[in-house]
Amino acid sequence: MIGQTISHYKIIEKLGGGGMGVVYKAEDTKLKRLVALKFLPPELTRDEEAKERFIHEAQAAAALDHPNICDIHEIGETEEGQLFIVMAYYAGETLKKQMARGKLQVAEVIDIAIQVAQGLAKAHEHGMTHRDIKPANIMVTSEGAAKIVDFGLAKLAGQVQLTKAGTTLGTAAYMSPEQTHGQDVDHRADIWAFGVVLYEMLTGQLPFKGEYEQAIIYSILNETPHPIASLRANVPPELERIVNLCLAKKATDRYQQMTELLADLRALKQSLEYGASQRSLAGSAQPPRKLAYLYGAGVVVLALLVGYVVFIPKTPTIDRKSIAVLPFSNLSESKEDEYFSDGITEDVITQLTKIADLKVISRTSVMQYKGVDKNIPDIGKKLDVATVLEGSVRRAGNQVRIAAQLIDTHDEGLLWAETYDKEMADIFVIQSEIAVQIAMALKVKLSSPEKKQIEKKPTGNITAYDYYLKGREYYYRHYREAYEMAGGFFVKALELDSTFALAYAGLADVCAQRESADSAITLSRRAIAMDARLPEAYRSLGLAYYYKGWMQKSLEASLHAIRLNANHFPAIVNVGWVLIETNPVEALPWFKKAFMLDPTTATSASAIGTAYMVLGDEANAEKWFKQSIEIAPDYWRNYLKLWQLYSRGGRYDAAKEIEQKLLANAPNYLQATGLSYLLDHNYVQAKEYYEKTVSIDPKFRSLDLAYFYKKTGKEGEAQKIFDLFTKRCQANIERGNERYWPRYDMARISAALNRKAEAYEWLQKAIDAGWIEYRWGMTDPLLENLHNDKRFRQMMAHVKAKVDQMRQQVEMMEQR
Structure with a gap:
């Protein structure tokens, strides 16, 4: 066909071909521009169904107007009855050819991925699924613009089904599990294929491979791809998480909308750019090695979702908005x-x-x-x-x-x-x-x-909404019986409207508060299935994961809620409490963001104090704890925090003074006083307060109490408590609890029983999980058998160095 003129298009050269046609470069002799002509194979023009599919393809693609989707100019037919589409011509090459020259830089991968995601999001918005996303169908122009081409399999939602049942039109390696079965597919098949392309761009190989089509399909259905990190060292964990979410076998477990995926990619790009600028500002300062895994995985960047106000402004200006x-x-x-x-x-x-x-x-x-x-x-x-x-x-x-x-x-x-x-x-x-x-x-x-x-x-049933409001009213009372009532109202709401996503989220929160985290996870996921853009559902899921100790999942779910609603206060607080155990440097701005939205609640001020206390900044911690007391002078937990600060800092006289105020507001909270005497090795006085505590609550058990029993000759009673806590800690760790406290408690138990080798092993595991409270470790009575060991002092010195480095990071940020 080279040299021929079809209509007013002069064929110049062949560009390529695929299952749905051959593409030529041509000149539009009327408008004097270069175009691309795609012809349906002659043998298919006799198939009326194929011809109908081709016409629908052109109509669907022509309706799109997006910089990352190939422009369609018109549809035509030769004198011989062969159909063709006239498309924009782009100088450049396919992503397939670009990848053949070698691995792309991570920044290039993210840039191309964002562009392709933008194009697909536009198509999906118009009810259109590509169903054949692969590197050969992505053009990269000489200016670096990505263009999705060949919507040859696209169809408008609700139109006539253009593919016979059982026919698989996508290239096998990029087909989703549902496509391999020849099932009807939706936009989530594009999300899967996008994940395959992303994996291939990063690693230079396909996630699912085989020597023939059925072997590839078997791999898609049954195998897990090699971790990206094992194939390429410099890939951010968050980017690998995004790919893995795209490649979930079940469509319901993937991203549910391309817009969600796009938001994560943009957030990652911003986080990496921010991280680069931070490194240039901080010079040689580096984040602690053991805590680094959550930097990428959570996309937790101060200027990203927290907003530009990282620290409380020095000038008192009020935002008009x-x-x-x-x-x-x-x-x-x-x-x-x-x-x-x-x-x-x-x-x-x-x-x-x-x-x-x-x-x-x-x-x-x-x-x-x-x-x-x-x-x-x-x-x-x-x-x-x-x-x-x-x-x-x-x-x-x-x-x-x-x-x-x-x-x-x-x-x-x-x-x-x-x-x-x-x-x-x-x-x-x-x-x-x-x-x-x-x-x-x-x-x-x-x-x-x-x-x-x-x-x-939120619902079409007003009575269900009324029950939902009653449920929320009881939930906010925050005591066990109120949670029971709240749960009952949420259930009534769901009985009237089984698709009421907010009611599922409310019931999930109740289950989480009642320590039924598994049920909370199930209910949260059901809420998400009902409404994939409901921030309350993701926040509930994050809370449930937090109670399970699944910190990374909790962080991801809470951050997703914030991406859907930047002002979602409960999710902002969730993020802060996850990060306080894994990276308090980044927890601090989240808590300050929460305080801006909730400036008259003592818990918001106390949370900031907690972050400063963990970072070893006693002056700022004291300031914020005192502010929390000013806000709520009758709330005993505010005094407890300040008592902990003074006790761990060796300010025992100040701690004693606060201890009295703590008792004045919570007369039955005697264990803090008992611990004070335990720290002084005053077992006679400690006995009085621990015995009173047990008489008030016969079920009260703590490792401090066990240690008191051990030091006063009640070995049997002590061992019962040690055994109880050992069983709890081991069960939590076996269930995947990522938090440091079960490991630290195991270290305390081992040390108290003078099993030093075990104690050091567990203490290191606690440190690896994020424990950095070295000042408490150096005074913790249960670690008494380790305090004089050189190994222990070296471990604490190492942790202190990390804390000092983190505190310096915060000081640099506050100075800016």
Whole structure:
């Protein structure tokens, strides 16, 4: 065909061919441009079904307009009846040819992957699945732009099925498990193939191989690819995690949307770029070796998801795009409807948090203003917000009236107000309308995806929603009986609507709090299956993983929740508590982000103090613990934290003073005082407090108590407790618990029983898992048999050096 003119296209040269046609380079003689012509093989033009498929391909591809998808100009037919598509011509080469020259740099791989993911996300958005993603179908132009070509297998969702059952059209090595069975497939088959391409770009080989097609298919269905890290040393763990998630055998276990995958790739790219800039700033400073595995795996970068405010600003400026939603007043005749007005308050907060450009104060900080006279300027200063939303709710039968007004905290000027009189069925419309109107009033950027999420109804059953609100109201009371009630209401909600994802997430949280982590994981996954873009579901999954001790999975799930909702306060807190055990340098900015969203809750201030304490910064730790006491002077745990700081720092007089305040607020919490005397080797005084503790709670058991029994001659009682804790620790470790505490407790038990070799082995395992509290280790009474050993002092010196290095990293960041 070289030299021929088809229509007004002059054929110049052959570019290549595939199962669905041959492609030629040609000149458009009318518009004087180069194009690519793809012809359907002549033997297939006689097949009406194949011809129909080809026409649908052209129509589907032509509807796309994206820089990472090949442009389609028109469809034509030769005089002999042969169909062809006219496509844009790109100077460059296929990814297949580029890869044949050698492995790509990791940065190049990520760049190409992001571009391809962007193109596929666009196609999937239009209901289109490529079904034949492979390096030969990805062009890389001379300018470095990636273009997906040959949507030869694409189809619009809901159109006529164009492939006979049992026919597999994808190249075997890139086919998903469901494709190998000839099943109907969706966009998740593209996600699988994308994972294969990504694996191949990184390693230079395919994840699933065989000498013939059936051998390849067997490998796809039954084998696990070699770990990328074993084939290439410099691949970030997070990138390997992304590939592995793409290559999950079950479609339901993969990324459910290409947009989610794309978000992870972009986050990884930003994290690597940020890490490079940090290294140039920090010079030779390096993160601790044993904690490094979570850097990539969690995509935990201070400037990434935490936002640009890493440390509390030094200048007191208030962001105009900030809001606190005060508790809506219940004006209903029934005071039992209090849960409903509180639920509306929280749901409006939730809707507003979906707007990334808006700072929204968390529920815990605003609920303190329920039922009290409100001084708007004072609230604005205390919560550091420019606006507050006040409102009221009146429910009568099937009708609801919600009044809301947006007020400027500086001058109490009214910025917006509206009253909604509607049926209960319209409650979700009211909530989304309020959020959209606030965004407009504050000139906040509201993206189309955010607006879509805001307008999404959580359930179509209003009675189920009512049960859900009751469940949440009980859950927030945070005691065992309330959790039982909450669980009952969530179950009732699900009985009425078995697709109610939020109710599954709520029930998962209840199970997690009741130490049924396995059930919580199952329920969270069910919520995700119902709504793959529900941050509450991923946060619940992260919480359940945390209770299982699966720290990396917990981190990933919580970070995913934050990618879906940057203001999701519970997930932000989850991330902080995971990182405090694995990398406190990165935990600190997450806790500070949480404090910005929740500035009047003692636990938010105390969390920052905990991070500083772990980092050995006693001055800052003391400041934040004292601030938590100022916020909640009656909450005993605030005093406990400060007591721990003083005790571990050798400030025993200050610890004794705080100990008295601790007892004043928690008269039955006597074990801290018992431990104080144990640290002083004053077993007579320790006996008084431990015996009182056991008399108050006969089930009380602790390793400190066991050690006290051992030192006072009660060897039998001590051994029972040691055996109990040994069994618990070993069970946790066998179940995959990654946290350091079961290993540290095993070290304490071994040391107390003078099994030094075991003690050192477990202590090293604890250090490898993230234990860095060397000051406690040097005073821990159960490690008494190790304290004078040279080996022990060397281990503690090594840990101290790591802590000092981490503290220096924080100081450098704070100085900037």
